[in-house]
Amino acid sequence: MTVSADYLKDALETLKDSGVRITPQRHAILEYLISSMTHPTADEIYKALESRFPNMSVATVYNNLRVFREVGLVKELTYGDASSRFDFVTHEHYHIICEDCGKITDFQYPGLDEIEQFASHVSGYQISHHRLEVYGLCPECANNKVN
Amino acid sequence: MTVSADYLKDALETLKDSGVRITPQRHAILEYLISSMTHPTADEIYKALESRFPNMSVATVYNNLRVFREVGLVKELTYGDASSRFDFVTHEHYHIICEDCGKITDFQYPGLDEIEQFASHVSGYQISHHRLEVYGLCPECANNKVN
DNA sequence: TTCTAAATTAATAATCATTATTAATAAATA
DNA sequence: TATTTATTAATAATGATTATTAATTTAGAA
Incomplete structure (x- = not known):
């Protein structure tokens, strides 16, 4: 059975293999995506990490979600409502x-x-x-x- | 076999039954939705009717698409891209x-x-x-x- | 028909998610 | 160490959609 820690480890590996630097912000966003099972919006991620990264910009969250999407780590979910939700890719569901x-x-x-x-x-x-x-x-x- | 004219007739009937006034703008938007098989965006509808309704506002298109959605005449399609598309409801597909x-x-x-x-x-x-x-x-x- | 109230429109301002820009910073590599 | 490159943060810009409001149109009552 694969647990959260392994997902994170694999994800970081994927980033490394893709030549994407692993910054503290990226690490935290990934961690949050994996641990929270709520399919959060960019803004929810931003707010959740506010205390740990008081200076982080919302744009950074968006930028990195795009990076993660491009290397296949997350899927962007678009429903009728205002903002996209992001889903860490594990198995098909x-x-x-x-x-x-x-x-x-x-x-x-x-x-x-x-x-x-x-x-x-x-x-x-x-x-x-x-x-x-x-x-x-x-x-x-x-x-x-x-x- | 139901043809476009019948769809329009039924749609106008639905509006009437719902107590929604049939204005020239609404008639034209419905007509366009039914005839065009392209699942247009609000802006595409707006541009298509520009010559016939030079004074029509984009907000009017949005307002009426919402009215049509509320009475079940159209479905709003939201994909990843910028704007919603609108689909006249006929049969399930x-x-x-x-x-x-x-x-x-x-x-x-x-x-x-x-x-x-x-x-x-x-x-x-x-x-x-x-x-x-x-x-x-x-x-x-x-x-x-x-x- | 005329009057009155309600619905609809058009114009425009406001909102809000997302993206673009750019200067500063941090990291990788020569 | 020096230099290049990536990344961040701050902020401005974009663009779709909604809200607001005054003017216009319509429906129904008198």
């Missing part, structure tokens, strides 16, 4: 999003390759990947609705 | 998006209810709907890559 509180829950589901093949067949596209999200009410919010 | 030119092609695929049930089961969420997109290269762009 999908998201269930609560329409009330915005919480994002991971789940795995196998075998959607079939859809890609079908799409390729009917459209003539060369498929590279797909994106799937499920929307609904999380148990807490569903419960609140009842009361 | 999915999108294949070209990663090169941004073209959006519709396709239909049955029976993804199973995923919703699975997601509900593992997460405890009350599922309302899902969203799926497939990404790749359209035939034209794939061809250009070769040359």
